[in-house]
Amino acid sequence: MIRYIFITGGVVSSLGKGIASAAMGALLQARGYGVRLRKLDPYLNVDPGTMSPRQHGEVFVTDDGAETDLDLGHYERFTGVSARRSDNITTGQIYRDILDKERRGDFLGATIQVIPHVTDAIKDFVLADPGEGVDFVLCEIGGTVGDIEGLPFFEAIRQLGQELGPERAVFIHLTLLPYIPAAGEMKTKPTQHSVKELRSIGIQPDVLLCRCDRPIPETEKRKIASFCNVRPTSVIEARDVGHIYDVPAAYHAEGLDAEVLSHFRIEGAPRPDLTRWNEIAHTIHNPDGEVCIGLVGKYTDVPDAYKSVMEALDHGGIANQVGIDIRLIDSEQFDDEHRPLDILEGVHGIIMPGGFGERGARGKMRAARFARERAVPCFGICYGMQLSVIEAARSLAGIDLASTTEFGEADQPVVALMEEWTRGNVKEVRTAKTDKGGTMRLGAYPARLTQASKVAEIYGQREISERHRHRYEVNVEYLEPLEAAGVHFSGMSPDGKLPEIFELPGHPWFIGVQFHPELKSRPFDPHPLFASFIKAAVTQSRLV
Numbered sequence: 001m002i003r004y005i006f007i008t009g010g011v012v013s014s015l016g017k018g019i020a021s022a023a024m025g026a027l028l029q030a031r032g033y034g035v036r037l038r039k040l041d042p043y044l045n046v047d048p049g050t051m052s053p054r055q056h057g058e059v060f061v062t063d064d065g066a067e068t069d070l071d072l073g074h075y076e077r078f079t080g081v082s083a084r085r086s087d088n089i090t091t092g093q094i095y096r097d098i099l100d101k102e103r104r105g106d107f108l109g110a111t112i113q114v115i116p117h118v119t120d121a122i123k124d125f126v127l128a129d130p131g132e133g134v135d136f137v138l139c140e141i142g143g144t145v146g147d148i149e150g151l152p153f154f155e156a157i158r159q160l161g162q163e164l165g166p167e168r169a170v171f172i173h174l175t176l177l178p179y180i181p182a183a184g185e186m187k188t189k190p191t192q193h194s195v196k197e198l199r200s201i202g203i204q205p206d207v208l209l210c211r212c213d214r215p216i217p218e219t220e221k222r223k224i225a226s227f228c229n230v231r232p233t234s235v236i237e238a239r240d241v242g243h244i245y246d247v248p249a250a251y252h253a254e255g256l257d258a259e260v261l262s263h264f265r266i267e268g269a270p271r272p273d274l275t276r277w278n279e280i281a282h283t284i285h286n287p288d289g290e291v292c293i294g295l296v297g298k299y300t301d302v303p304d305a306y307k308s309v310m311e312a313l314d315h316g317g318i319a320n321q322v323g324i325d326i327r328l329i330d331s332e333q334f335d336d337e338h339r340p341l342d343i344l345e346g347v348h349g350i351i352m353p354g355g356f357g358e359r360g361a362r363g364k365m366r367a368a369r370f371a372r373e374r375a376v377p378c379f380g381i382c383y384g385m386q387l388s389v390i391e392a393a394r395s396l397a398g399i400d401l402a403s404t405t406e407f408g409e410a411d412q413p414v415v416a417l418m419e420e421w422t423r424g425n426v427k428e429v430r431t432a433k434t435d436k437g438g439t440m441r442l443g444a445y446p447a448r449l450t451q452a453s454k455v456a457e458i459y460g461q462r463e464i465s466e467r468h469r470h471r472y473e474v475n476v477e478y479l480e481p482l483e484a485a486g487v488h489f490s491g492m493s494p495d496g497k498l499p500e501i502f503e504l505p506g507h508p509w510f511i512g513v514q515f516h517p518e519l520k521s522r523p524f525d526p527h528p529l530f531a532s533f534i535k536a537a538v539t540q541s542r543l544v
């Protein structure tokens with residue numbers, strides 16, 4: 001029997017609903033249960049693929065090639081369960097599917113309405129087969145209760161609550177208990193209002209997860225319980241913690257998982273084995289030194305844009321028992337040739353994450369050159385890899401006009417749209433693509449590594465699979481002059497047509513990858529490239 005946990009949010013956004021859901025999943029897993037986490041996003045975009053990182057943060061890509069909400073990254077990192085396309089849905093996707101059916105005449109003349117057609121589609125999404133061995137499906141509803149866009153989602157889960165019954169559906173509501181310094185009190189009113197709003201649409205929460213910055217007095221817990229019609233033990237304190245990986249143990253200590261199981265009337269559940277979380281927390285809070293990593297990107301004012309990269313760097317830190325000080329460096333400021341790169345002087349490693357467009361690209365190439373010439377460990381990811389290759393082409397291989405067609409026409413297209421050099425007719429490819437969504441190479445693809453290479457040593461295997469999200473590729477036609485200049489392409493697609501990885505053999509650690517290794521890194525299973533990069537940064541820190 002599969003049970004369902006619905007996680008909603010109230011009062012304000014950004015309370016960490018994604019992390020709360022992920023932590024809840026981790027706790028059930030620690031008790032030996034199989035979990036799958038799903039996210040329902042009420043916005044109208046079909047997926048976040050076309051949204052600016054400024055609006056939405058990172059786009060998380062699944063193995064099966066879906067562009068999804070960044071919360072799916074938290075789910076994967078906390079549970080180790082790879083997300084699938086069928087784990088994220090948006091209002092836009094639902095309406096698109098319904099309208100496609102309507103145009104095909106599938107509704108046989110019926111009037112299409114939010115209830116039941118949209119709500120049924122939402123219910124189908126929630127109930128879709130979660131795969132083998134899953135005991136609990138956790139569904140997080142994006143946004144906060146009261147949002148207009150969210151209503152069909154709340155209505156759908158309300159119906160599911162009725163249909164599944166209390167032993168198969170539990171509702172957790174995440175709220176905020178602000179502390180008002182002038183009054184010297186923690187205020188419960190916003191939580192009361194939020195629950196009232198939820199109950200007005202027919203949902204009585206079972207458990208209240210209350211974000212706060214200090215302990216909740218017992219009197220306040222009882223007050224919340226009585227005003228919100230929940231048991232006092234179901235008012236769970238979710239106090240701020242030092243690190244996100246402290247959350248599962250902290251919620252367990254407050255009784256969250258026990259309370260949820262008791263609502264399901266599950267008795268005698270195994271006690272959770274939190275060893276791996278305690279070990280991670282111990283390493284994070286007792287580092288043996290710290291390294292400083294410069295993250296050179298265009299969206300450094302919105303750190304959510306680099307969520308998985310920053311997490312993967314932390315995992316690399318866990319693997320090496322060191323703390324990571326991430327310095328977010330805006331690449332655009334270095335587009336100006338005259339601007340000195342002194343900010344990079346003290347860093348022990350440089351990472352250049354993915355990106356799009358010409359702005360900030362020159363700055364990234366200057367950072368790549370700095371790392372190459374100064375022997376600073378450097379990790380180029382996707383766009384970061386492409387720009388490092390262009391920099392090397394110009395500086396080392398004498399390909400003076402090396403460029404990417406992402407900037408426009410290029411005389412020496414060292415990086416180009418895949419079709420431009422496989423099909424030959426650029427114009428045709430460009431004009432055929434009017435639909436901007438899903439026009440990229442997306443999802444997991446295999447690659448083969450050269451035997452005598454640093455990456456083969458790092459991975460400890462020669463066949464790998466990594467997730468992609470890009471339109472452009474390094475042009476194989478330039479491989480020969482690049483190799484001759486000392487740029488070693490140590491990873492290729494199995495057909496040998498797509499360069500996947502390059503490394504600079506004479507350099508302490510300079511690796512560029514066309515894919516996104518950060519998406520597969522987990523705190524208890526750090527990605528080997530991140531672990532190795534941080535190791536190189538530790539060595540660098542001892543030199544400077």
Ligand code: GLN
Binds near residue numbers: 356
């Ligand atoms: N803009 C580049 C491309 O489309 C890189 C994309 C990325 O870094 N994700 O190929």
